[in-house]
Amino acid sequence: xxxxxxxxxxxxxxxxxxxxxxxxPISNHLYFYWYRQILGQKVEFLVSFYNNxxxxxxxxxxxxxxxxxxxxxxxxxxxxSTKLEDSAMYFCASSGRQGENSPLHFGNGTRLTVT
Amino acid sequence: xxxxxxxxxxxxxxxxxxxxxxxxxxxSPFSNLRWYKQxxxxxxxxxxxxxxxxxxxxxxxxTATLDADTKQSSLHITASQLSDSASxxxxxxxxxxxxxxxxxxxxQLTVWP
Numbered sequence: 001x002x003x004x005x006x007x008x009x010x011x012x013x014x015x016x017x018x019x020x021x022x023x024x025p026i027s028n029h030l031y032f033y034w035y036r037q038i039l040g041q042k043v044e045f046l047v048s049f050y051n052n053x054x055x056x057x058x059x060x061x062x063x064x065x066x067x068x069x070x071x072x073x074x075x076x077x078x079x080x081s082t083k084l085e086d087s088a089m090y091f092c093a094s095s096g097r098q099g100e101n102s103p104l105h106f107g108n109g110t111r112l113t114v115t
Numbered sequence: 116x117x118x119x120x121x122x123x124x125x126x127x128x129x130x131x132x133x134x135x136x137x138x139x140x141x142x143s144p145f146s147n148l149r150w151y152k153q154x155x156x157x158x159x160x161x162x163x164x165x166x167x168x169x170x171x172x173x174x175x176x177x178t179a180t181l182d183a184d185t186k187q188s189s190l191h192i193t194a195s196q197l198s199d200s201a202s203x204x205x206x207x208x209x210x211x212x213x214x215x216x217x218x219x220x221x222x223q224l225t226v227w228p
Contacts, residue, residue, distance in 0.1 A: 004158070043159070043204065043218040056215070091158050103149075104216075106158030 002026045004107035021077045023092030033093040117142040119219035138188040138205030146208040153202045
Protein backbone atom coordinates (compact mmCIF):
# COMPACT_ATOMS: atom_id res chain seq x y z
CA UNK A 1 0.00 0.00 0.00
CA UNK A 2 1.44 3.41 -0.93
CA UNK A 3 2.54 5.53 1.99
CA UNK A 4 3.79 8.97 2.89
CA UNK A 5 7.50 8.95 3.67
CA UNK A 6 9.36 11.51 5.71
CA UNK A 7 13.06 12.18 6.16
CA UNK A 8 14.98 12.40 8.34
CA UNK A 9 13.28 10.48 11.14
CA UNK A 10 15.16 12.55 13.71
CA UNK A 11 16.84 15.93 13.32
CA UNK A 12 18.85 17.70 15.98
CA UNK A 13 19.73 21.33 15.40
CA UNK A 14 20.97 24.32 17.33
CA UNK A 15 18.73 27.27 18.09
CA UNK A 16 18.83 29.81 15.29
CA UNK A 17 19.71 27.31 12.59
CA UNK A 18 17.59 26.59 9.54
CA UNK A 19 16.08 23.15 9.06
CA UNK A 20 14.30 21.54 6.14
CA UNK A 21 11.99 18.63 6.76
CA UNK A 22 11.24 16.50 3.74
CA UNK A 23 8.19 14.53 2.73
CA UNK A 24 7.23 12.42 -0.24
CA PRO A 25 3.41 12.28 -0.37
CA ILE A 26 1.47 9.47 -2.02
CA SER A 27 2.06 9.88 -5.72
CA ASN A 28 -1.42 10.65 -7.02
CA HIS A 29 -2.45 12.86 -4.10
CA LEU A 30 -3.11 16.54 -4.62
CA TYR A 31 -3.52 17.97 -1.14
CA PHE A 32 -0.64 18.20 1.26
CA TYR A 33 -0.40 19.13 4.92
CA TRP A 34 2.03 19.67 7.75
CA TYR A 35 1.09 19.03 11.36
CA ARG A 36 3.14 19.05 14.51
CA GLN A 37 2.85 17.35 17.88
CA ILE A 38 4.75 18.66 20.86
CA LEU A 39 5.58 15.85 23.26
CA GLY A 40 2.56 14.94 25.36
CA GLN A 41 0.25 17.35 23.54
CA LYS A 42 -2.30 17.11 20.80
CA VAL A 43 -1.58 17.19 17.09
CA GLU A 44 -1.75 20.75 15.72
CA PHE A 45 -2.41 21.91 12.18
CA LEU A 46 0.29 24.02 10.55
CA VAL A 47 -0.47 24.42 6.87
CA SER A 48 -2.28 22.96 3.88
CA PHE A 49 -1.04 23.17 0.30
CA TYR A 50 -2.79 22.66 -3.01
CA ASN A 51 -2.03 23.56 -6.61
CA ASN A 52 1.39 24.90 -5.68
CA UNK A 53 0.20 27.34 -3.12
CA UNK A 54 -0.78 27.52 0.53
CA UNK A 55 -4.52 27.09 0.92
CA UNK A 56 -4.65 27.59 4.66
CA UNK A 57 -2.27 28.15 7.56
CA UNK A 58 -2.63 28.29 11.31
CA UNK A 59 -1.46 30.90 13.79
CA UNK A 60 1.60 28.74 14.48
CA UNK A 61 2.77 29.02 10.86
CA UNK A 62 4.44 32.42 11.08
CA UNK A 63 7.11 34.04 8.91
CA UNK A 64 9.72 31.59 10.16
CA UNK A 65 7.94 28.75 8.37
CA UNK A 66 7.66 28.09 4.66
CA UNK A 67 6.61 25.18 2.48
CA UNK A 68 7.59 24.22 -1.00
CA UNK A 69 6.91 21.56 -3.56
CA UNK A 70 10.13 21.87 -5.56
CA UNK A 71 9.38 19.01 -7.94
CA UNK A 72 6.61 16.54 -8.63
CA UNK A 73 7.29 14.36 -5.63
CA UNK A 74 8.77 16.24 -2.68
CA UNK A 75 7.00 18.51 -0.20
CA UNK A 76 9.20 20.37 2.25
CA UNK A 77 8.77 22.37 5.43
CA UNK A 78 11.47 24.93 6.19
CA UNK A 79 11.99 26.59 9.54
CA UNK A 80 14.27 29.58 8.99
CA SER A 81 15.60 30.22 12.48
CA THR A 82 14.65 27.49 14.91
CA LYS A 83 13.61 28.18 18.47
CA LEU A 84 13.60 25.82 21.44
CA GLU A 85 9.80 25.68 21.30
CA ASP A 86 9.94 24.32 17.74
CA SER A 87 11.02 20.99 19.21
CA ALA A 88 8.24 18.59 18.25
CA MET A 89 7.26 15.74 16.00
CA TYR A 90 6.38 17.06 12.55
CA PHE A 91 3.96 15.03 10.47
CA CYS A 92 3.36 15.36 6.76
CA ALA A 93 0.02 14.19 5.39
CA SER A 94 -1.61 13.95 2.01
CA SER A 95 -5.03 13.22 0.57
CA GLY A 96 -6.34 12.46 -2.85
CA ARG A 97 -9.19 14.89 -2.72
CA GLN A 98 -10.38 17.71 -0.59
CA GLY A 99 -13.51 17.63 1.35
CA GLU A 100 -15.47 16.07 3.84
CA ASN A 101 -14.76 12.38 3.68
CA SER A 102 -11.27 12.33 2.35
CA PRO A 103 -8.96 10.32 4.59
CA LEU A 104 -5.61 11.82 5.46
CA HIS A 105 -2.58 9.61 5.12
CA PHE A 106 0.17 10.54 7.57
CA GLY A 107 3.86 9.87 7.41
CA ASN A 108 5.72 8.57 10.45
CA GLY A 109 7.04 11.99 11.29
CA THR A 110 10.34 13.77 11.83
CA ARG A 111 11.32 14.34 15.43
CA LEU A 112 12.93 17.77 15.58
CA THR A 113 15.04 18.57 18.62
CA VAL A 114 16.27 22.15 18.99
CA THR A 115 19.08 22.62 21.51
CA UNK B 116 -14.23 27.69 20.84
CA UNK B 117 -13.78 24.58 18.72
CA UNK B 118 -12.52 21.80 20.96
CA UNK B 119 -12.32 18.03 21.12
CA UNK B 120 -12.13 16.32 24.50
CA UNK B 121 -11.42 12.65 25.04
CA UNK B 122 -11.78 10.34 27.99
CA UNK B 123 -10.31 8.51 29.66
CA UNK B 124 -6.81 9.91 29.27
CA UNK B 125 -5.41 6.40 29.66
CA UNK B 126 -6.80 2.91 29.98
CA UNK B 127 -5.36 -0.50 30.78
CA UNK B 128 -7.25 -3.66 29.87
CA UNK B 129 -6.49 -7.35 29.62
CA UNK B 130 -6.12 -9.06 26.29
CA UNK B 131 -9.43 -10.32 24.98
CA UNK B 132 -11.52 -7.75 26.83
CA UNK B 133 -13.63 -5.04 25.24
CA UNK B 134 -13.35 -1.32 25.88
CA UNK B 135 -15.01 1.94 24.91
CA UNK B 136 -13.33 5.29 24.42
CA UNK B 137 -15.24 8.56 24.54
CA UNK B 138 -15.05 11.80 22.58
CA UNK B 139 -16.98 15.04 23.09
CA UNK B 140 -16.65 17.98 20.75
CA UNK B 141 -17.81 21.55 20.38
CA UNK B 142 -16.70 22.06 16.77
CA SER B 143 -19.28 23.97 14.78
CA PRO B 144 -20.32 23.73 12.07
CA PHE B 145 -19.62 20.02 12.00
CA SER B 146 -18.40 18.21 8.92
CA ASN B 147 -17.21 14.77 10.00
CA LEU B 148 -15.62 12.87 12.87
CA ARG B 149 -12.62 10.60 12.52
CA TRP B 150 -10.90 8.13 14.78
CA TYR B 151 -7.19 7.54 14.32
CA LYS B 152 -4.82 5.01 15.89
CA GLN B 153 -1.31 6.25 16.63
CA UNK B 154 1.38 3.78 17.58
CA UNK B 155 4.30 5.20 19.55
CA UNK B 156 6.70 7.05 17.26
CA UNK B 157 4.47 6.63 14.21
CA UNK B 158 1.97 8.77 12.34
CA UNK B 159 -1.77 8.48 12.95
CA UNK B 160 -3.62 5.87 10.89
CA UNK B 161 -7.27 6.35 10.00
CA UNK B 162 -9.77 3.90 11.50
CA UNK B 163 -13.16 5.44 10.66
CA UNK B 164 -14.72 8.58 9.21
CA UNK B 165 -18.35 9.45 9.97
CA UNK B 166 -20.47 12.25 8.59
CA UNK B 167 -23.46 13.90 10.20
CA UNK B 168 -25.90 11.33 8.85
CA UNK B 169 -23.99 8.25 10.04
CA UNK B 170 -24.36 7.08 13.60
CA UNK B 171 -22.25 3.95 13.50
CA UNK B 172 -19.37 2.63 11.44
CA UNK B 173 -17.25 -0.47 11.84
CA UNK B 174 -13.75 -1.39 10.77
CA UNK B 175 -13.00 -4.93 11.87
CA UNK B 176 -12.96 -5.03 15.67
CA UNK B 177 -13.39 -1.25 15.86
CA THR B 178 -16.89 0.24 15.97
CA ALA B 179 -17.40 3.98 16.15
CA THR B 180 -20.66 5.68 17.06
CA LEU B 181 -21.71 9.26 16.59
CA ASP B 182 -24.49 11.28 18.19
CA ALA B 183 -24.44 14.59 16.38
CA ASP B 184 -27.19 16.00 18.60
CA THR B 185 -25.21 15.59 21.80
CA LYS B 186 -21.87 15.99 19.99
CA GLN B 187 -20.50 12.76 21.34
CA SER B 188 -18.71 9.83 19.78
CA SER B 189 -17.37 6.56 21.07
CA LEU B 190 -14.93 3.99 19.78
CA HIS B 191 -15.59 0.43 20.89
CA ILE B 192 -12.82 -2.14 20.59
CA THR B 193 -13.87 -5.77 20.73
CA ALA B 194 -11.72 -8.71 21.83
CA SER B 195 -8.63 -6.57 22.34
CA GLN B 196 -5.21 -7.71 21.19
CA LEU B 197 -1.75 -6.72 22.35
CA SER B 198 -1.29 -4.83 19.07
CA ASP B 199 -4.20 -2.57 20.00
CA SER B 200 -1.91 -0.83 22.49
CA ALA B 201 -1.68 2.70 21.07
CA SER B 202 -3.08 6.20 21.37
CA UNK B 203 -6.57 6.59 19.90
CA UNK B 204 -7.26 10.08 18.67
CA UNK B 205 -10.65 11.62 17.95
CA UNK B 206 -10.51 14.24 15.19
CA UNK B 207 -13.37 16.50 14.15
CA UNK B 208 -13.51 18.28 10.83
CA UNK B 209 -15.41 21.53 10.62
CA UNK B 210 -15.39 25.00 12.05
CA UNK B 211 -15.40 28.16 10.04
CA UNK B 212 -12.76 26.85 7.64
CA UNK B 213 -13.78 23.92 5.49
CA UNK B 214 -11.65 20.88 6.10
CA UNK B 215 -9.89 22.15 9.21
CA UNK B 216 -9.22 19.25 11.58
CA UNK B 217 -9.42 19.56 15.36
CA UNK B 218 -7.55 16.89 17.28
CA UNK B 219 -8.24 15.50 20.72
CA UNK B 220 -5.37 14.63 23.05
CA UNK B 221 -5.99 10.94 22.59
CA UNK B 222 -6.65 8.02 24.91
CA GLN B 223 -3.58 5.93 25.62
CA LEU B 224 -4.71 2.29 25.58
CA THR B 225 -2.50 -0.45 26.99
CA VAL B 226 -3.46 -4.08 26.51
CA TRP B 227 -1.83 -6.50 28.91
CA PRO B 228 -1.46 -10.23 28.27
